[in-house]
Amino acid sequence: MKRKSSIMVLLLIVLAVAALSGCGNNSNSAAEGNTKTNAAGSDKPYAGVVLRTISNPSNQEYFAKVNKEFQEKTGIEVQTDTVGNADVTPKLMNSFMSGGSTYDIFVMDVIDLPRFVVSGWVEPVDQWLTDDMKNEMLPFAKQALQYQGKYYGLPFASEYKSFVYNKTMVEKAGFSGPPKTWDDFIKYSQALQEKGIVKYGSAWAWSQTEGLVCDFIAIASSMGGKLFDENGNPVFNSPENTAALQLMVDMIYKYKVVDPASIQYNETNVLDAMSAGDIAFELNWGLPLTPLNDESKSKIVNQADVAPLPYTVSSATIAGPMSYAISSGSKNKEAAWEYIKFLNDTEGSKRQAIEIGMFPGWKSVYEDPEVKAGVPGLDKILEQAEVAVNRPQIPWYNEWSSKFQVELQNALTQKKTPAQALADAFAETQKIQESNK
Amino acid sequence: MSKSVKKVLLFIGVALVMIFTLAPLIWAFIISISPGKELASLARHWLPDSFTLMNYKQVLSLSDNAASFKNSLLNSLIVATVTTFFSLIFGSLGAYAFARLRFRMKDRLAVIFLITQMVPSIAIALPMYLIFNRIGLLDTKSALVLANLSFTLPFIIWMMRAFFESIPKELEESAFVDGLGRFGALLRIILPISAPGLFAIGVFAYLNTWNEFNTALVLTGSSQSKTMPVVINEFLGRFSVDYGLMASSGIIGLLPPVLLTLFFQRYLVDGMTAGAVKG
Amino acid sequence: MDKSKHSDSVVIQKEGLSMRGQAILRQAARSVLSSKKMISESKFALLLLLPTIVILLGLLLYPFLYSIYLCFVDLNLTKPWVGAKFIGLDNFSAVLKDGEFWLSMETTLYFAVFSVAASMILGLAAALLFNVKFRLRGLGRSLLLIPWAMPGVVNAMIWQTMLHPNYGLLNGVLLKTGLIESPVGWLSDPKLALASVIMAQIWTSFPFVALMYLAALQSISGELIEAAKIDGAGSIRIFKDIVVKLLVPVTLVLLVLRTIDSFRVFDLVFAMTKGGPANSTQLSGLYLYKQGFMFSDFGLGSAGSYILTGFILVFVLLYMRILRQKDRV
Structure with missing residues (x-):
């Protein structure tokens, strides 16, 4: 009896260890069965291939439909893993860290590109990209696809933030058009508030998230500020940037025209306030008029309009382009490229623009009469595309942004003066830069 | 204190606890029956001008894609039930060893068990993913059961140990005298007396598994294994949060655990008297 | 206390036991336990803990080793071909x-x-x-x-x-x-x-x-x-x-x-x-x-x-x- 049980224990431990040592190498079997390729030369060279991709739930139905058509056309099956927006990152990281074959294709934000490239997680697409394609792309969309001289995808959503104002309210307050300068903006807001039309003129996405950095860059650019020079070195402790941050702080505490709740708002909260008719101005992504004109969610249907962001030097806004990219661990890169092309070449982008209002990154699509007719408001915000600023392309962008958000919030919560906050951010940035050399 | 004063105090106390417990729930319920554009005015009126069951209908009919809520509810039920079952068995066996038996490294082993739960799940999630990938159990309910067992067992052993230790030793000793072996004593004396404790750790295992999100997110991929919290998270789009859908799915998701605890309540009430041992 | 009193059922009244009674009972229990029929304490403990230990070892040992390993290396994401570099306590x-x-x-x-x-x-x-x-x-x-x-x-x-x-x-x-x-x-x-x-x-x-x-x-x-x-x-x-x-x-x-x-x-x-x-x-x-x-x-x-x-x-x-x-x- 004594011997028997100890043998059992031993056996179990051996089994457990055996199971574990098997996990020791990082090989990945999730992509099994993905490589059943047909004989070359057929019209469906990749028939039977299974591509896996991950996405947030936005526009699920559209992608389900498109994936089905893609399968009929090429025989390639696309399986989409849908998770909450914030959950894409950890799942994607797990895929990268385990060899990068779990997902063949993923959506990459402009700020992720440099980090993914230097980590070796994303595959360049230069071998497939034609010159025609390169010439067709909008400048800021094209810039967002390149890093260190290579291209990494096709433009999927070449978005930027647009300034929106509630035309009806502004007219009610006695003005004929949108505010042009920041002084106008404050004057308009105060008038709107005095007449009791709104409690606050505007609300912004100034919570401790990327949205705050985006809004700051837009406002700073409109006042002639610049965060990084051409070599990627920080220059943001300039008088222009300090003035921009001072303006943001003053609009909350001095002029009281920005809802202090902005400090906890993200873009969704801003949209909620705008559609509830509680504010008259917003800066938001994509086609901001579409949700504002949605009867089921908005109380200000047909009241809002788009205009350039107010400025002191010249109007500007922030770009946030995204692209589909191929994982460098993918075993089916050619098939993955076929899919990206299907989704986002000019034809695919046109369809995307019309059906789900995704911003095309191709010039010809913007000019397409069908698109103009099918996407109301697109032409109106086009002028903002020309002044859209991209964020710096640095591998340590997230690390920098995270520190920068905190310093901006230190100013917005009046823990520090704007000059002090930016000076501290500058020092932090130099440290990060040093540690990443 | 007179009896009626005591009664009033009791009433006030219970009412306060209930208000704190239920106010957020009622708020969630109001959100779930409000049309989207009414949400902004709820603070002023507390109730929407018109109410709708659209959110509930929509949650229950989501089935055209991966995010089938009903499916996830079933997955959660299965995973939580199976995990609870094994947690109770393995956990109470282990706890008995700690509470009553002398063996080497006992105290150290107990602390090691706890240490396994102290490391942030962020550090554990990726290698655990690699394990299940290796043994081909990714995207299965079994993987979730195993992972959740590894999270609940150490805690359960600690909790159950505390309950076992509060049981007088004499009970067992007399059972030995009566010829019951250790196992018999555990089964026929200790466990019946510990019914309230078993109920409590059963609820612990069930609810923690029911809510477990981080690991479920990493280990699941399709509707065959996605649990409810993972699917509810899918209502968070890039720039859209569907408060109505989240609230209604949260409320529907409450029903199974609440009904189960209502049903198993009685074990909490009368552990001592329900067992084979009566004073 | 007479043992036969308890032989028909396992009914006892723990509060009612006198000190002397408890002592006798404990002694009796010990003698039964030490007889050959009873499995030894540490063996029994191991048996009871086995399922838990197997699950924890199987599922958590590797994650622990892996994450501890990560603590001491620079994954060198920028130069994957170099492989992970041991950097001692730098991360800490x-x-x-x-x-x-x-x-x-x-x-x-x-x-x-x-x-x-x-x-x-x-x-x-x-x-x-x-x-x-x-x-x-x-x-x-x-x-x-x-x-x-x-x-x-x-x-x-x-x-x-x-x-x-x-x-x-x-x-x-x-x-x-x-x-x-x-x-x-x-x-x-x-x-x-x-x-x-x-x-x-x-x-x-x-x-x-x-x-x-x-x-x-x-x-x-x-x-x-x-x-x-x-x-x-x-x-x-x-x-x-x-x-x-x-x-x-x-x-x-x-x-x-x-x-x-x-x-x-x-x-x-x-x-x-x-x-x-x-x-x-x-x-x-x-x-x-x-x-x-x-x-x-x-x-x-x-x-x-x-x-x-x-x-x-x-x-x-x-x-x-x-x-x-x-x-x-």
Whole structure:
């Protein structure tokens, strides 16, 4: 009896260890069965291939439909893993860290590109990209696809933030058009508030998230500020940037025209306030008029309009382009490229623009009469595309942004003066830069 | 204190606890029956001008894609039930060893068990993913059961140990005298007396598994294994949060655990008297 | 005491046993135990613990080894062909030198201390209340568990909307009753944000405490208290000697569990505040998440995780020291 049980224990431990040592190498079997390729030369060279991709739930139905058509056309099956927006990152990281074959294709934000490239997680697409394609792309969309001289995808959503104002309210307050300068903006807001039309003129996405950095860059650019020079070195402790941050702080505490709740708002909260008719101005992504004109969610249907962001030097806004990219661990890169092309070449982008209002990154699509007719408001915000600023392309962008958000919030919560906050951010940035050399 | 004063105090106390417990729930319920554009005015009126069951209908009919809520509810039920079952068995066996038996490294082993739960799940999630990938159990309910067992067992052993230790030793000793072996004593004396404790750790295992999100997110991929919290998270789009859908799915998701605890309540009430041992 | 008295059934009355009787019983039990039929204690213990040990070894050993390995290497993401480079304790020193880490630890400490203390007190109070018999008690006990059964992301959403400065229930009520004159920014004021997050944490965590205390109170049977009364004990002494003594082991376990849990909280702040405003709610869990998943610095993230683990361990050992002074065999 004594011997028997100890043998059992031993056996179990051996089994457990055996199971574990098997996990020791990082090989990945999730992509099994993905490589059943047909004989070359057929019209469906990749028939039977299974591509896996991950996405947030936005526009699920559209992608389900498109994936089905893609399968009929090429025989390639696309399986989409849908998770909450914030959950894409950890799942994607797990895929990268385990060899990068779990997902063949993923959506990459402009700020992720440099980090993914230097980590070796994303595959360049230069071998497939034609010159025609390169010439067709909008400048800021094209810039967002390149890093260190290579291209990494096709433009999927070449978005930027647009300034929106509630035309009806502004007219009610006695003005004929949108505010042009920041002084106008404050004057308009105060008038709107005095007449009791709104409690606050505007609300912004100034919570401790990327949205705050985006809004700051837009406002700073409109006042002639610049965060990084051409070599990627920080220059943001300039008088222009300090003035921009001072303006943001003053609009909350001095002029009281920005809802202090902005400090906890993200873009969704801003949209909620705008559609509830509680504010008259917003800066938001994509086609901001579409949700504002949605009867089921908005109380200000047909009241809002788009205009350039107010400025002191010249109007500007922030770009946030995204692209589909191929994982460098993918075993089916050619098939993955076929899919990206299907989704986002000019034809695919046109369809995307019309059906789900995704911003095309191709010039010809913007000019397409069908698109103009099918996407109301697109032409109106086009002028903002020309002044859209991209964020710096640095591998340590997230690390920098995270520190920068905190310093901006230190100013917005009046823990520090704007000059002090930016000076501290500058020092932090130099440290990060040093540690990443 | 007179009896009626005591009664009033009791009433006030219970009412306060209930208000704190239920106010957020009622708020969630109001959100779930409000049309989207009414949400902004709820603070002023507390109730929407018109109410709708659209959110509930929509949650229950989501089935055209991966995010089938009903499916996830079933997955959660299965995973939580199976995990609870094994947690109770393995956990109470282990706890008995700690509470009553002398063996080497006992105290150290107990602390090691706890240490396994102290490391942030962020550090554990990726290698655990690699394990299940290796043994081909990714995207299965079994993987979730195993992972959740590894999270609940150490805690359960600690909790159950505390309950076992509060049981007088004499009970067992007399059972030995009566010829019951250790196992018999555990089964026929200790466990019946510990019914309230078993109920409590059963609820612990069930609810923690029911809510477990981080690991479920990493280990699941399709509707065959996605649990409810993972699917509810899918209502968070890039720039859209569907408060109505989240609230209604949260409320529907409450029903199974609440009904189960209502049903198993009685074990909490009368552990001592329900067992084979009566004073 | 005659052994034959008990031979027909396992009925005993533990309070009724005299000291002498107990001694005899114990002796008898020992002699039975030492006879060959009984399996030895350590063997039996191993057998009972085997399933748990196998599961923990099978599922957690590798993750532990892997994450410990990550602590000591630079994954060299920029030059994957070089492979991981052993860098000794650099990751640890980098974390320990990072002011943001220490700030997050401080925030976590506040968060843990206040949320654990409040949920323990509230949970004990709720347990004592719901231990008294009254109508619909059973239903009340079930409803008490609701906050715990709510998925974390829904919990965060509920509190976020309840505490919303303009559209939230709390400000709505306070404005209507005239307690405040202008909306309070529960999540936008750095001084209030952490308290608000702690509130949400208390809401989800006190039911567990209440349930455990409730279960523990059940094992303090009426007879035990009656017996003490017969012995002439006053009600204060009964509470001190019996109730408190029996609740101490549960309290220890609850403190340990709640502390471990609250030190590792991540989802709640991630969903409610993302660490803002101005890092006032950035708990260590969120800090570590950022290091790994957002900055791709997995070595730093792992090292930070183990430093956090060390802190939790210190807390837990401290509790044990204080609450388990008496030897419990």
